[in-house]
Amino acid sequence: xxxxxxxxxxxxxxxxxxxxxxxxxxxxxxxxxxxxxxxxxxxxxxxxxxxxxxxxxxxxxxxxxxxxxxxxxxxxxxxxxxxxxxxxxxxxxxxxxxxxxxxxxxxxxxxxxxxxxxxxxxxxxxxxxxxxxxxxxxxxxxxxxxxxxxxxxxxxxxxxxxxxxxxxxxxxxxxxxxxxxxxxxxxxxxxxxxxxxxxxxxxxxxxxxxxxxxxxxxxxxxxxxxxxxxxxxxxxxxxxxxxxxxxxxxxxxxxxxxxxxxxxxxxxxxxxxxxxxxxxxxxxxxxxxxxxxxxxxxxxxxxxxxxxxxxxxxxxxxxxxxxxxxxxxxxxxxxxxxxxxxxxxxxxxxxxxxxxxxxxxxxxxxxxxxxxxxxxxxxxxxxxxxxxxxxxxxxxxxxxxxxxxxxxxxxxxxxxxxxxxxxxxxxxxxxxxxxxxxxxxxxxxxxxxxxxxx
Numbered sequence: 001x002x003x004x005x006x007x008x009x010x011x012x013x014x015x016x017x018x019x020x021x022x023x024x025x026x027x028x029x030x031x032x033x034x035x036x037x038x039x040x041x042x043x044x045x046x047x048x049x050x051x052x053x054x055x056x057x058x059x060x061x062x063x064x065x066x067x068x069x070x071x072x073x074x075x076x077x078x079x080x081x082x083x084x085x086x087x088x089x090x091x092x093x094x095x096x097x098x099x100x101x102x103x104x105x106x107x108x109x110x111x112x113x114x115x116x117x118x119x120x121x122x123x124x125x126x127x128x129x130x131x132x133x134x135x136x137x138x139x140x141x142x143x144x145x146x147x148x149x150x151x152x153x154x155x156x157x158x159x160x161x162x163x164x165x166x167x168x169x170x171x172x173x174x175x176x177x178x179x180x181x182x183x184x185x186x187x188x189x190x191x192x193x194x195x196x197x198x199x200x201x202x203x204x205x206x207x208x209x210x211x212x213x214x215x216x217x218x219x220x221x222x223x224x225x226x227x228x229x230x231x232x233x234x235x236x237x238x239x240x241x242x243x244x245x246x247x248x249x250x251x252x253x254x255x256x257x258x259x260x261x262x263x264x265x266x267x268x269x270x271x272x273x274x275x276x277x278x279x280x281x282x283x284x285x286x287x288x289x290x291x292x293x294x295x296x297x298x299x300x301x302x303x304x305x306x307x308x309x310x311x312x313x314x315x316x317x318x319x320x321x322x323x324x325x326x327x328x329x330x331x332x333x334x335x336x337x338x339x340x341x342x343x344x345x346x347x348x349x350x351x352x353x354x355x356x357x358x359x360x361x362x363x364x365x366x367x368x369x370x371x372x373x374x375x376x377x378x379x380x381x382x383x384x385x386x387x388x389x390x391x392x393x394x395x396x397x398x399x400x401x402x403x404x405x406x407x408x409x410x411x412x413x414x415x416x417x418x419x420x421x422x423x424x425x426x427x428x429x430x431x432x433x434x435x436x437x438x439x440x441x442x443x444x445x446x447x448x449x450x451x452x453x454x
Contacts (some may be wrong), residue, residue: 004138004140004143005137005138005143005146005147008202009137009202009203010146010147010150011150011202012198012199012201012202012203013133013137013147013150013151013199013202013203014147014150014151014152014153014154015154015195015198015199016082016130016151016154016195016196016198016199017130017151017152017154017155017158018154018155018157018158018192018195019086019089019126019158019191019192019193019194019195019196020123020126020127020130020155020158020192021154021155021156021158021159021162022158022159022161022162022188022191022192023089023093023123023188023189023192024123025158025159025162025163025248026162026166026188027096027119028245028248028249029162029163029248029249029251029252030166030173030252031050031096031249032046032050032249032379032382032383033173033252033253034097034173034181035049035050035112036383036393037173037174037175037393037394038099038173038174038175038177038178038181039099039108039112039178040108040175040393041105041108041109041112042105042387043383043384043386043387043391043393044383044384044387045105045106045108045109046109046112046383047379047380047381047383047384047387048109048113048380049109049110049112049113049116050112050113050116050376050379050380050383051376051377051380052113052116052117053112053113053114053115053116053117053119053120054116054120054372054375054376054379055376056113056117056120058369058372058373058376060120060121060124060125061124061128061365061366061368061369061372062221062362062365062366062369063365064081064124064125064128064129064361064365065128065132065220065361065362065363065364065365065366066220066361066362066365067361068081068128068129068132068361069132069220069358069359069360069361069362075200076204076205077129077132077136077205077361078129078130078132078133078136078205078361079129079133079199079200079203079205080129081125081126081128081129081130082126082129082130082196082197082199082200083196083197083200085122085125085126085196086126086193086194086196086197087193088122088125089122089123089125089126089189089192089193089196090189090190090192090193091122091189092115092118092119092121092122092123092189093119093122093123093185093188093189093192093193094182094185094186094189094190095115095118095119095185096112096115096116096119096185097181097182097184097185097186098115098182098185099178099181099182120372124368126196127368128361128364128365128368129361130196130199131364131367131368132360132361132363132364133199133203133205134147134148134151134341134344134345135345135348135349135358135360136205136206136360137203137205137206139349139439142287142288144342144345144346145284145287145288145292145338145339145342146284147342148338148341148342149280149281149283149284149338149342151341152280152334152337152338152341153277153280154195155337156273156276156277156280156333156334156337157273157277158192159273159276160269160270160273160274160276160277162188163265163266163269163270163272163273164266164269164270166184166188167265167266168266169183169184169187170184172262173252174394219355219357219359220359220361220362221362223351223354223355223357223359223362224351224359224362224363224366226354227347227350227351227354227363228350228429229346229347229350229428229429229430230344230347230350230351230363232424232425232427232428232429233340233343233344233346233347233367233424233428234366234367234370235420235421235424236296236340236343236421236422236424236425236428237340237341237343237344237367237370237371237421238367238370238371238374238421239417239418239420239421239424240300240336240340240417240418240421241336241340241371241375242371242374242375242378242417243336243414243415243417243418243421244333244336245371245375245378245379246375246378246379246382246409246413246414246417247307247410247414249379249382250382250406250409250410251269251410252265253386253406253409253410254310254406254407254409254410255268255269257398257402257403257406258313258314258315258403258406258407258410259313259314259315259317259322260315261319261322264319267323268322268323268326269326271323271326271327271330272326272327272329272330272333273330273333274330275326275327275329275330275331275333275334276330276331276333276334276337277334279330279331279333279334279335280334280337280338282331282334283295283299283334283335283338283339284338286298286299287338287339287342291431291432292339292342292343292346292432293343293425293426293428293431295335295339296335296339296340296343296421296422296425297422297425297426298335299331299332299334299335299336299339300332300335300336300418300421300422300425301418301419301422302328302331302332302335303329303331303332303333303335303336303418304332304414304415304418304419304422305415306325306328306329306332307329307410307411307414307415307418308411308412308415309325310325310329310410310411311407311408311410311411311412313325340421343428344363344364344367346430346435347363347430348360348363349435349438349439349442350430350435350438351363352442353438353441353442353445382409385405385408385409386402386405386406386409388405389401389402389404389405390402391405391406
């Protein structure tokens with residue numbers, strides 16, 4: 001049996017996610033509206049810039065995952081990336097929010113595509129090894145849920161900050177506020193990078209994994225494809241987080257143009273994430289008393305229903321009802337943050353049982369790669385849908401077709417993605433009892449290997 005993790009270790013590991021959640025939420029929530037309403041790009045050119053930036057990043061995740069699997073240093077396999085990668089991460093994020101002195105649409109689009117490429121490369125260098133630390137800190141089924149809950153506390157707290165403070169600082173996404181947006185990028189880039197040093201100082205990797213033979217890239221990819229629990233966990237994670245990212249990028253449009261409460265954006269978004277923070281222990285408790293698969297089904301089904309109800313809102317809807325629905329959505333958001341991430345590490349032991357090796361870096365790289373492939377298509381397609389429906393940046397009144405497009409992006413489409421995630425969860429083969437059996441077999445094998453060496 002693995003030793004329980006100390007609260008200090010959980011806190012110092014969890015705080016590292018602050019920077020990733022802070023920067024990725026700001027990008028997801030504000031980049032599209034920054035490009036259209038501040039820089040002045042057409043929705044079509046903005047979509048192309050985001051697509052190029054995300055697509056070019058496909059090679060980063062498997063490459064960094066593979067490199068970190070093979071890294072051997074006195075600090076471990078994963079932690080050195082946090083130490084040496086935090087500065088490029090901060091700078092690349094900041095450059096994404098600078099408005100260069102160009103007027104040509106193509107030149108501006110090219111700049112933001114390049115800036116996005118550099119940001120994603122720098123982010124991958126630090127977050128891929130960070131994610132791969134989870135199964136290396138503990139192999140206990142419930143302790144992983146607890147560790148993920150700590151991490152998601154900081155993740156949701158950072159999302160709350162990202163949805164409120166930048167809006168308050170910038171004061172509105174309009175061309176005149178471009179210098180404020182640039183200053184926001186600098187401040188939050190630095191603030192997002194510094195917590196990585198705390199994680200570096202406060203965690204230690206397990207020595208037995210350092211001593212294992214480094215896997216080859218072909219073996220790692222083959223192991224991932226053949227790992228049935230991993231394949232299904234990828235499916236449910238992918239669909240859940242595409243829905244999350246799609247909502248992040250369209251929620252501000254929904255608040256500004258559908259319910260017409262832009263002045264209340266920080267309050268509306270704040271309620272969702274405050275409730276999500278307080279709901280984290282609920283889903284950790286449900287996971288312990290049921291199992292992760294059924295906890296996921298319950299939480300995500302609840303959230304999908306709430307999103308379908310949200311599309312009925314309009315400018316005449318009272319603020320109290322809007323906030324009540326945001327409260328319900330926050331409960332589902334908590335489930336989406338905790339459970340998929342706590343399911344993924346269990347496939348690592350299944351892999352070790354089947355192959356005799358561990359491929360954490362490659363597995364986590366393929367998880368985020370799948371997300372990037374999907375969002376590189378989903379987010380530009382969302383912008384193209386706005387363009388096709390006649391969306392006019394900063395218009396006092398959007399065309400009815402554009403309002404309908406925003407409603408679809410905030411309701412039925414995310415709900416359908418969440419339902420797809422539920423289907424993968426129902427097919428997921430590794431429950432608590434089966435995982436316990438895998439661990440017992442591995443422990444017996446390791447004990448036998450130790451005796452043979454002796």
